[in-house]
Amino acid sequence: QKEVEQNSGPLSVPEGAIASLNCTYSDRVSQSFFWYRQYSGKSPELIMSIYSNGDKEDGRFTAQLNKASQYVSLLIRDSQPSDSATYLCAVERGNQFYFGTGTSLTVIP
Amino acid sequence: EPEVTQTPSHQVTQMGQEVILRCVPISNHLYFYWYRQILGQKVEFLVSFYNNEISEKSEIFDDQFSVERPDGSNFTLKIRSTKLEDSAMYFCASSEGGTGFFGSGTQLSVL
Numbered sequence: 001q002k003e004v005e006q007n008s009g010p011l012s013v014p015e016g017a018i019a020s021l022n023c024t025y026s027d028r029v030s031q032s033f034f035w036y037r038q039y040s041g042k043s044p045e046l047i048m049s050i051y052s053n054g055d056k057e058d059g060r061f062t063a064q065l066n067k068a069s070q071y072v073s074l075l076i077r078d079s080q081p082s083d084s085a086t087y088l089c090a091v092e093r094g095n096q097f098y099f100g101t102g103t104s105l106t107v108i109p
Numbered sequence: 110e111p112e113v114t115q116t117p118s119h120q121v122t123q124m125g126q127e128v129i130l131r132c133v134p135i136s137n138h139l140y141f142y143w144y145r146q147i148l149g150q151k152v153e154f155l156v157s158f159y160n161n162e163i164s165e166k167s168e169i170f171d172d173q174f175s176v177e178r179p180d181g182s183n184f185t186l187k188i189r190s191t192k193l194e195d196s197a198m199y200f201c202a203s204s205e206g207g208t209g210f211f212g213s214g215t216q217l218s219v220l
Binding site for chain 2: 042044090094097098
């Protein structure tokens with residue numbers, strides 16, 4: 001079983017819509033959760049971190065964590081073409097970090 | 110804005126040769142990491158480093174790999190005898206805690 005699973009996509013949304021990205025993880029003792037954005041050929045950029053159950057908002061981004069369901073999601077409101085990228089979910093367990101394969105998002109103008 | 114700097118951006122080497130990848134983390138960060146990403150695949154954790162020692166390492170980080178912080182600013186990854194399958198983008202990251210901020214990477218090609 002993979003540590004971190006994400007739908008590879010591609011996910012396409014029209015400009016201005018909400019994009020919803022999902023991630024599940026296998027180990028209940030995972031402690032910290034992160035969303036990264038990676039443009040093609042570039043390094044991952046940290047968008048948000050979340051550590052406790054519930055929602056965390058930062059501008060147009062909202063991360064949601066449900067530890068009971070082992071599920072973390074990222075909502076992007078008012079999606080822009082510049083949001084088109086691969087979104088990586090990462091999970092920390094014991095200072096080791098596990099990344100998903102990423103979801104490719106395309107925002108259509 | 111502070112950033113993690115990696116050199117070189119590209120490294121080509123022959124199989125069996127040693128390579129050293131260099132990183133300058135963000136200055137007030139205490140945690141340092143190396144990751145790799147084979148083309149088209151996921152980011153893979155290699156090692157974390159804190160307080161001048163390895164805190165965690167993955168199964169990938171075998172005896173061929175080593176890390177060092179030789180002075181107050183540099184953080185290096187050494188691969189002693191490179192294999193073809195070591196070809197990948199290697200990312201350094203640093204943080205005050207968590208996965209951290211990534212450098213732009215070193216593309217390693219083993220021929």
